[in-house]
Amino acid sequence: MTWTGAPDPTPGDARSCDAIEMIVMPRTSDLGGFEVRRALPSAKRRMVGPFIFFDQIGPAELLVGGGVDVRPHPHIGLATVTYLFKGEIHHRDSLGSDQLITPGALNWMSAGRGIVHSERERSERRSAPRDLFGIQSWVALPERQEESDPGFWHHGTADLPEMSADGATVRIIAGDLFGERSPATTASELFYADVALAAGARIPLDAAHEERGLYTLEGTVEIADQSFGPGQLLVFRPGDPVTIRASAAGPARFMLLGGAPMDGPRHIWWNFVSSSKERIEQAKEDWRRGRFDIVPGDENDFIPLPER
Template identity: 50%
Template sequence: MSQIDQVLTPTTHDLGQFQVRRVLPAKARSMVGPFIFVDQFGPAQLDLGGGMDVRPHPHINLATVTWLFEGAIDHRDSLGTFSTIRPGQVNLMTAGRGIVHSERSPAEERTAGPKLYGMQTWLALPDGREEIDPAFEAVKNLPIVEDGRAKAIVIMGELWGERAPTTTHAHTIYAEIMLGAGGAIPLEEDADERAVMLVGGEAFTSERHAWWNFVSSSRERINQAKSDWRAGRFPVVPGDEEEHIPLPQGTPKTVTYP
């Protein structure tokens, strides 16, 4: 196993009904491969009749990946997509030149009190591809590698000879790994950067900037996105047009949870 170069301690945010642990971005490191944002939220049991309600908000120049261990989330976006995310399904939303989406607990989950436990990650798009067309895909039937003491679900990229069908915009590896007693995994050497969750992939040669829900290699592009959202120039989300998250004042949180 290669040497561990750095250990990052997540920042924990207590949001009342659940906690969010954020490992990227951190002061000590902003990216691992293309991954520029890594949150674990939950596990949590939300109040009866309540739920998660992340109102419509915009993204540019990145791709979001939602992966659940427990619970369900209704995703809607400005492409007209509607998808209910459940464990075992990866949702990849490519923002590219701009997209708006919302994430809410399904109505049927609210009756019993929604469970919420999962990962939200953002991947910066590579140079020359930051302004591609927005897109969405929900991928099931992901490859599983196991040997009795270790099990890996390949969410994106290739691991131990198995490749996920999920689109990748740069060399990317993302897997959920479960170790039993005495279990161990080999860490392949072909990724420029790796972190054990397992995430990693291609290291970018140009810097990425992040402000609120915007990521770009250009600060000017982020300022343009701010103006566009403030002026209502982003598209709306069909089926979720009545609300939105306003542009923050001052220094914003990177993402808004309920």
């Protein structure tokens, strides 16, 4: 693999030792039985490449009767990207998609001009305790595709490229990295990967993409003699090569994400993303008046428009 022999930062070289532009500490919310940590958007950083929303779900053990129960709700102007490490979520949407997502697979839903979906657990799973751990992110669509047709794609675990060498394992979830490309169709150039390192193993992140981030999940990673534990978003300076190492004390797992800067600022309100404030106001009114499509099989419930 291309990361074999990745160089260490050069002592005294500021460019190789000060590649971290910012550290974002997610804010935490309790959703009743499990925690969600939101790294994007934040007061310090709104986006990394096209990634405009980044939530860590769990890890948690869900108790009998509790669990994921997100009623039908709308989106515009973005793609939702759901990836699990543990557990299961049942996705249904207004296109008629009906898909279970399990660990290592990818659900990619492009809202375009408008879509409605729900995320729940099957009733038979609620009869016993079970684990839940995953990431849901949103990718903002380029302005030219904000009013495109909505779509949904599922890619199973075997569909996503996975590479292993020298104590590092990388699964390419979306976009391209290390010479491999995910089969997921994206609206802009980006990269998104799940990386696991054995204790002391290392991997480089080159400067091919202008905006790059790393979100720590498990264990401790070391970058230029700095250590970072779980639950932090590191944003790297453009143009600086970076080497990421797992602590010698144990393995580490993290997400790599980023891409080209967006083609202009984005507004975000509730579940709506757009380059136009007026378009968001229209979406709010459309949801309030029931103008979005329904979710087949989940048409009797919905999340009302927030009053804020």
